[in-house]
Amino acid sequence: MISKYSKEDINDIENLGQEVNPKFKELFHINNLKEYEIIYVYKENDKILGFLHILDLDKVEILNLVVDSQYRNQRIASLLLDYLFDEVSKPVILEVRESNIPAINLYKKFNFMEIARREKYYENENAIIMERSDLK
Numbered sequence: 001m002i003s004k005y006s007k008e009d010i011n012d013i014e015n016l017g018q019e020v021n022p023k024f025k026e027l028f029h030i031n032n033l034k035e036y037e038i039i040y041v042y043k044e045n046d047k048i049l050g051f052l053h054i055l056d057l058d059k060v061e062i063l064n065l066v067v068d069s070q071y072r073n074q075r076i077a078s079l080l081l082d083y084l085f086d087e088v089s090k091p092v093i094l095e096v097r098e099s100n101i102p103a104i105n106l107y108k109k110f111n112f113m114e115i116a117r118r119e120k121y122y123e124n125e126n127a128i129i130m131e132r133s134d135l136k
């Protein structure tokens with residue numbers, strides 16, 4: 001089931017976020033979100049198996065999309081993106097590491113196109129900027 005996060009979800013979201021990014025807590029301060037930030041959570045039996053964190057500005061920016069490593073390849077990220085595209089009708093942009101093939105494949109499947117590259121954005125790695133702008 002997908003819903004907007006509530007305060008009780010913050011610890012679990014942070015723990016899941018830390019698994020993929022050790023600086024997650026200090027970078028994203030999800031206990032103190034801005035009014036234009038939204039987190040959607042995917043839960044089964046009250047357990048958070050994945051989340052999607054966005055900025056809802058003139059464009060929507062995906063800041064984090066994380067699925068628990070034990071539950072990957074079960075379409076949870078796809079369901080979260082389907083949910084997002086039902087909710088928003090603006091262009092959606094994101095940044096992804098060049099080596100992150102699972103994520104790049106996922107976003108291509110959802111019609112995101114590469115619009116730019118930032119050289120050495122992540123220490124030694126390039127970032128790919130992707131956008132989907134064909135919405136409604």
Ligand SMILES: CC(C)(COP(=O)(O)OP(=O)(O)OC[C@H]1O[C@@H](n2cnc3c(N)ncnc32)[C@H](O)[C@@H]1OP(=O)(O)O)[C@@H](O)C(=O)NCCC(=O)NCCS
Pocket residue numbers: 020064065066067068071072073074075076077078079094095096097100101102103105106107109
């Ligand atoms: C990227 C991530 C969110 C995908 O979540 P998921 O729930 O496993 O993805 P889905 O099951 O919905 O997969 C949908 C599509 O993504 C692509 N994909 C997912 N995992 C993949 C993998 N290991 N290798 C290649 N492509 C992959 C495929 O195109 C897949 O479609 P297919 O099953 O028809 O081939 C997950 O791997 C994750 O949490 N990674 C760590 C965090 C991260 O890198 N987030 C993105 C940062 S921008």
